[in-house]
Amino acid sequence: MVELSKHAVQNAIGVLRQIMPGQVETGMAMREQHANTITFLPNQPPDAVVFARSTADVVEVVRVAREHRVPVIAFGAGSSLEGHVNAPFGGISLDLSRMTAILAVNHGDLDATVEAGVTRVQLNTHLRDMGLFFPVDPGAEHATLGGMAATRASGTNAVRYGTMRENVVSVTAVMANGTIVKTGGRARKSAAGYDLTRLLVGSEGTLGIITELTLRLYGIPERIVAAVVPFGALAGAASATIEAIQIGLGLARIELLDPLQIRAVNLHSKLSLAEAPTLFVEFHGSGTGVAEQVEAFRSIAEANGAQGFEAAEAEEERRRLWKARHDAYWATKSAWPGRKTLATDVCVPISKLAACIAETEDDIRRLGLVCPIVGHVGDGNFHATPVVDTDDAREMAALDEMLRRLAERAIAMDGTCTGEHGIGQGKITYLEKEAGVGGIAAMRAIKAALDPDGILNPGKILA
Amino acid sequence: MVELSKHAVQNAIGVLRQIMPGQVETGMAMREQHANTITFLPNQPPDAVVFARSTADVVEVVRVAREHRVPVIAFGAGSSLEGHVNAPFGGISLDLSRMTAILAVNHGDLDATVEAGVTRVQLNTHLRDMGLFFPVDPGAEHATLGGMAATRASGTNAVRYGTMRENVVSVTAVMANGTIVKTGGRARKSAAGYDLTRLLVGSEGTLGIITELTLRLYGIPERIVAAVVPFGALAGAASATIEAIQIGLGLARIELLDPLQIRAVNLHSKLSLAEAPTLFVEFHGSGTGVAEQVEAFRSIAEANGAQGFEAAEAEEERRRLWKARHDAYWATKSAWPGRKTLATDVCVPISKLAACIAETEDDIRRLGLVCPIVGHVGDGNFHATPVVDTDDAREMAALDEMLRRLAERAIAMDGTCTGEHGIGQGKITYLEKEAGVGGIAAMRAIKAALDPDGILNPGKILA
Numbered sequence: 036m037v038e039l040s041k042h043a044v045q046n047a048i049g050v051l052r053q054i055m056p057g058q059v060e061t062g063m064a065m066r067e068q069h070a071n072t073i074t075f076l077p078n079q080p081p082d083a084v085v086f087a088r089s090t091a092d093v094v095e096v097v098r099v100a101r102e103h104r105v106p107v108i109a110f111g112a113g114s115s116l117e118g119h120v121n122a123p124f125g126g127i128s129l130d131l132s133r134m135t136a137i138l139a140v141n142h143g144d145l146d147a148t149v150e151a152g153v154t155r156v157q158l159n160t161h162l163r164d165m166g167l168f169f170p171v172d173p174g175a176e177h178a179t180l181g182g183m184a185a186t187r188a189s190g191t192n193a194v195r196y197g198t199m200r201e202n203v204v205s206v207t208a209v210m211a212n213g214t215i216v217k218t219g220g221r222a223r224k225s226a227a228g229y230d231l232t233r234l235l236v237g238s239e240g241t242l243g244i245i246t247e248l249t250l251r252l253y254g255i256p257e258r259i260v261a262a263v264v265p266f267g268a269l270a271g272a273a274s275a276t277i278e279a280i281q282i283g284l285g286l287a288r289i290e291l292l293d294p295l296q297i298r299a300v301n302l303h304s305k306l307s308l309a310e311a312p313t314l315f316v317e318f319h320g321s322g323t324g325v326a327e328q329v330e331a332f333r334s335i336a337e338a339n340g341a342q343g344f345e346a347a348e349a350e351e352e353r354r355r356l357w358k359a360r361h362d363a364y365w366a367t368k369s370a371w372p373g374r375k376t377l378a379t380d381v382c383v384p385i386s387k388l389a390a391c392i393a394e395t396e397d398d399i400r401r402l403g404l405v406c407p408i409v410g411h412v413g414d415g416n417f418h419a420t421p422v423v424d425t426d427d428a429r430e431m432a433a434l435d436e437m438l439r440r441l442a443e444r445a446i447a448m449d450g451t452c453t454g455e456h457g458i459g460q461g462k463i464t465y466l467e468k469e470a471g472v473g474g475i476a477a478m479r480a481i482k483a484a485l486d487p488d489g490i491l492n493p494g495k496i497l498a
Numbered sequence: 499m500v501e502l503s504k505h506a507v508q509n510a511i512g513v514l515r516q517i518m519p520g521q522v523e524t525g526m527a528m529r530e531q532h533a534n535t536i537t538f539l540p541n542q543p544p545d546a547v548v549f550a551r552s553t554a555d556v557v558e559v560v561r562v563a564r565e566h567r568v569p570v571i572a573f574g575a576g577s578s579l580e581g582h583v584n585a586p587f588g589g590i591s592l593d594l595s596r597m598t599a600i601l602a603v604n605h606g607d608l609d610a611t612v613e614a615g616v617t618r619v620q621l622n623t624h625l626r627d628m629g630l631f632f633p634v635d636p637g638a639e640h641a642t643l644g645g646m647a648a649t650r651a652s653g654t655n656a657v658r659y660g661t662m663r664e665n666v667v668s669v670t671a672v673m674a675n676g677t678i679v680k681t682g683g684r685a686r687k688s689a690a691g692y693d694l695t696r697l698l699v700g701s702e703g704t705l706g707i708i709t710e711l712t713l714r715l716y717g718i719p720e721r722i723v724a725a726v727v728p729f730g731a732l733a734g735a736a737s738a739t740i741e742a743i744q745i746g747l748g749l750a751r752i753e754l755l756d757p758l759q760i761r762a763v764n765l766h767s768k769l770s771l772a773e774a775p776t777l778f779v780e781f782h783g784s785g786t787g788v789a790e791q792v793e794a795f796r797s798i799a800e801a802n803g804a805q806g807f808e809a810a811e812a813e814e815e816r817r818r819l820w821k822a823r824h825d826a827y828w829a830t831k832s833a834w835p836g837r838k839t840l841a842t843d844v845c846v847p848i849s850k851l852a853a854c855i856a857e858t859e860d861d862i863r864r865l866g867l868v869c870p871i872v873g874h875v876g877d878g879n880f881h882a883t884p885v886v887d888t889d890d891a892r893e894m895a896a897l898d899e900m901l902r903r904l905a906e907r908a909i910a911m912d913g914t915c916t917g918e919h920g921i922g923q924g925k926i927t928y929l930e931k932e933a934g935v936g937g938i939a940a941m942r943a944i945k946a947a948l949d950p951d952g953i954l955n956p957g958k959i960l961a
Contacts (some may be wrong), residue, residue, distance in 0.1 A: 141847065141849060142744070143740055143744065143847075143848065143849035144847040144848055144849045144878075145743065145744065146847070186689060187688075187689045187693075188689075189687055189689075193687060197664075198687055200687075200693065200696070201660075201664060210936065210940060212939075214935070214936035214939060214940075215936055216933075216934070216936040216937050216940055217934060217936075217937065218937065219914065220847075220909070220911075220912035220913050220914060220932075221847040221912040221913070222845040222846055222847060222877075222878055222879075222908075222912070222913040222914045222917060223845065223847075223848075223877045223878060223879075224652055224656060224661055224663075224845050224877050224878075224879055224914075224917040224918060225650075225845060225914040225916070225917060226649060226650045226651075226652075226700060226914075226916045226917060226918050226919060226920040226921070227914045227915055227916050227920075227921060227925070227928075227929055227932055227933070228700070228921055228929050228932075228933055228937075228941055228959050228960075229697060229700065229701055229705070229940075229941045229944060229945075229959070230650075230663065230693075230696045230697060230699065230700055231933075231937060231940055231941070233663070233693045233696030233697070234692060234693060234696070234697055234944075236693065237689055237691075237692070237693055238692055242692070253746060254744060254745055254746045256746070277606050280608065281605070281606065281608065281717060282717055283716060283717045283719070320787075321787075321790055321794075323786045323787070323790055324783075324784075324786070324787045324790060327784055327786055327787060331784075382685040382686065382687050382688060383685055384604065384606075384607040384609070384683075384684040384685060384686075385606065385607055385686075386604060386606035386607045414685075414686045414687050415607075415685055415686060415687075416685075416686075416687055445685075446683070448683075449683035449684040449685070450683050450684070450685040451682065451683060451685045451687075451688040451689075451690045452690055453688070453689045453690050454685060454687040454688060454689060455687060455689050456689060457689040457690075458689070458690060458691055462690070465690075466690055466691050469683075469690055469691075470679075470690070470691055470694075471679070471680060472677070473673065473677035473678055473679040473680075474679050474680065474681065474691075474694060476675075476677060477673060477677075477679055477692075477694055477948060478691055478692045478694070480947040480948055481692060481697075481944055481947055481948070482692075483947065484943040484944055484946065484947030485940060485943055485944070496691050496692070497691075
């Protein structure tokens with residue numbers, strides 16, 4: 036079977052070399068770079084990397100792959116965290132990062148249509164002079180918008196602007212049978228049939244390959260104010276967040292760093308923040324609207340035990356104030372040299388957030404792990420980033436226990452095992468718990484219906 | 499085949515009478531009341547009506563229907579507009595309107611979980627004392643939330659709060675194979691597998707029967723101001739809308755009535771509004787935030803040829819001001835006695851809205867039709883409500899031409915043949931044009947995968 040598949044894939048690569056000369060690479064470095072490298076999951080390289088230049092190229096690759104029954108793994112920036120781009124069964128990594136055309140910006144309709152390989156930074160650079168921006172901001176700056184759609188990415192702005200689920204208007208996708216599907220136009224609402232847009236968003240390249248997408252844009256706010264607010268206790272930070280959301284304050288960002296994360300950032304970025312649970316907040320709006328928000332949030336924070344409230348408006352000052360948040364991931368990576376970092380995430384109803392974090396911290400202590408916590412707390416979404424010695428079997432076993440208990444805790448709290456990182460290879464067992472037998476059966480039926488040969492990113496989402 | 503099916507359905511009804519005594523009705527009046535009565539589509543009554551009291555009842559009905567290969571048509575309030583609840587192949591109308599439990603309101607998380615038969619008015623009455631509300635408001639006040647989810651309903655608040663697509667957090671649904679699927683918990687974000695929630699929302703009971711749903715709630719705004727603004731020309735009203743959306747004014751509602759609609763309302767409600775294209779606007783927010791919005795909108799309106807600007811804040815005054823909008827549908831029904839009214843809708847990018855309405859009005863004039871227009875213009879969504887003599891063959895042919903050209907025009911403008919009414923039976927041919935061969939094939943594959951026997955609401959969405 037494996038032999039057969041090796042023949043098939045070599046035949047497919049041969050055909051692709053002929054019809055797409057110069058776009059096929061098989062060097063090991065290139066192949067490994069296209070498999071998972073960020074988490075602890077083993078690197079499972081594809082047999083070849085094909086660089087698509089157009090939707091027509093994607094159709095050709097899918098056609099050849101289908102004829103030869105060879106897996107096709109769509110690849111954007113390779114910044115996913117759960118092994119989404121690994122090739123456990125070999126096959127072709129279809130790299131869309133060279134499809135970088137911004138096809139249209141409709142200023143009047145606040146939308147843009149782009150090819151899948153356009154990065155969020157490229158789009159925002161293009162939009163800046165028009166006074167517009169695209170808000171979804173996962174940690175990876177060079178994440179491609181196609182990849183972000185495929186993984187239902189979000190980030191710090193989701194509490195106000197939503198995730199890719201809310202901000203993708205429609206997509207063009209190549210399906211496993213080689214047809215091109217355009218899931219909609221540019222209307223803001225539609226009641227026309229099954230929501231294929233939302234089905235493809237978050238399907239991790241297992242149901243179709245997104246080649247173009249139309250996105251919602253927003254006007255750059257008239258005024259932006261940032262604030263940093265340390266609290267005496269986690270519970271206070273959490274309840275301040277809940278109250279602010281409840282009164283509809285319209286916060287653009289509200290991020291929590293736990294004391295260990297603050298310590299890492301102080302070390303890495305030479306800051307001297309108090310090692311306390313700290314909220315990093317951003318307010319967007321009109322002149323007086325923002326002033327109102329800041330004052331309302333200040334009084335909520337004070338009533339919940341805030342131990343300070345530093346605000347800034349000028350862009351440079353805001354950047355300085357938020358530096359700790361921006362540097363969190365790299366600070367964690369560098370603060371414990373020689374160790375490796377894994378980023379996981381869960382999401383719970385915000386009323387459960389404080390309990391979920393507190394119980395997770397109990398686990399971390401009990402298991403003797405080092406694990407800073409950063410949260411998009413306005414959404415009830417947080418990241419635990421354990422820092423471990425991957426050669427220490429005891430520590431790795433402790434890590435497994437912590438991760439399992441975290442995912443199960445989130446599900447038990449009416450939440451989800453992943454708010455934004457996705458399932459990939461890493462969370463398949465948790466998805467089974469979360470979706471239940473009926474949910475998994477429905478997902479399997481949809482997968483079998485749209486990709487009967489199982490060529491699209493096999494081994495992801497569903498076992 | 500039809501004979502066989504008649505035997506099968508009578509057998510199924512017999513079984514259901516035994517296992518659900520008192521919940522099965524077969525009187526013709528009840529059956530006709532459960533088929534389409536609002537549009538011109540013929541009334542196609544089911545063979546029986548079964549009143550479900552629980553998700554377990556729904557499982558039983560689906561199980562019996564599957565065993566006997568009998569259609570099951572989920573029924574809420576029967577206020578859909580495209581024949582969604584008709585029974586073209588007979589079968590069982592499964593009425594969920596007696597499932598009226600509000601299962602939970604989580605004030606801290608701004609969500610509620612309800613049974614499918616809870617109406618939007620019932621939910622909002624329940625929430626009022628908590629300072630919360632659910633914003634989606636289709637024309638039918640007694641629409642059930644399950645039906646609203648199944649049809650991806652929206653209404654006047656969608657421009658600010660979104661439609662059922664954005665406001666359903668998760669659902670519990672009974673699938674065609676009798677399994678119960680819970681599509682998610684209460685987390686605001688999730689990247690966990692295929693988005694079954696959004697797939698079921700808008701599937702019109704053809705993929706699963708929604709029995710419970712969790713909804714997003716919002717705090718009742720601190721301050722609400724309403725305004726009515728007549729314009730010299732349609733283009734001015736449209737460009738004022740576009741500018742307000744573009745600068746992110748955050749309007750809660752922005753509705754357009756055309757001069758004919760105003761005339762009908764003046765007659766019906768004894769008002770004396772100028773017969774001009776008129777915007778009905780509502781602003782939600784904090785004290786100063788609303789004041790800012792009103793002033794910003796007033797200057798945008800004036801720059802675009804507004805011929806007045808009447809604003810009101812007290813609830814009674816707001817209601818008086820908006821009376822014309824609230825009465826629009828019934829005014830149209832009563833202004834031309836002896837004629838019948840049909841409500842259709844399309845949605846286009848807002849930059850195309852003025853052109854789409856103007857070209858539609860040209861058709862209306864050319865074809866000699868009477869047809870007021872009302873629009874949720876902030877979304878680019880509008881309703882044309884032709885008033886016709888259904889016995890006049892020439893007029894009915896003209897109506898057909900107008901409706902066909904309207905749907906095709908919206909699709910050609912990068913919009914959709916329906917922003918909120920759905921496909922049902924009435925728009926199947928337009929969906930085929932809009933989704934294209936690949937899109938329809940994908941929808942068919944999903945339908946066949948999740949409902950292989952075709953028992954769930956057959957003859958809707960897909961031919």
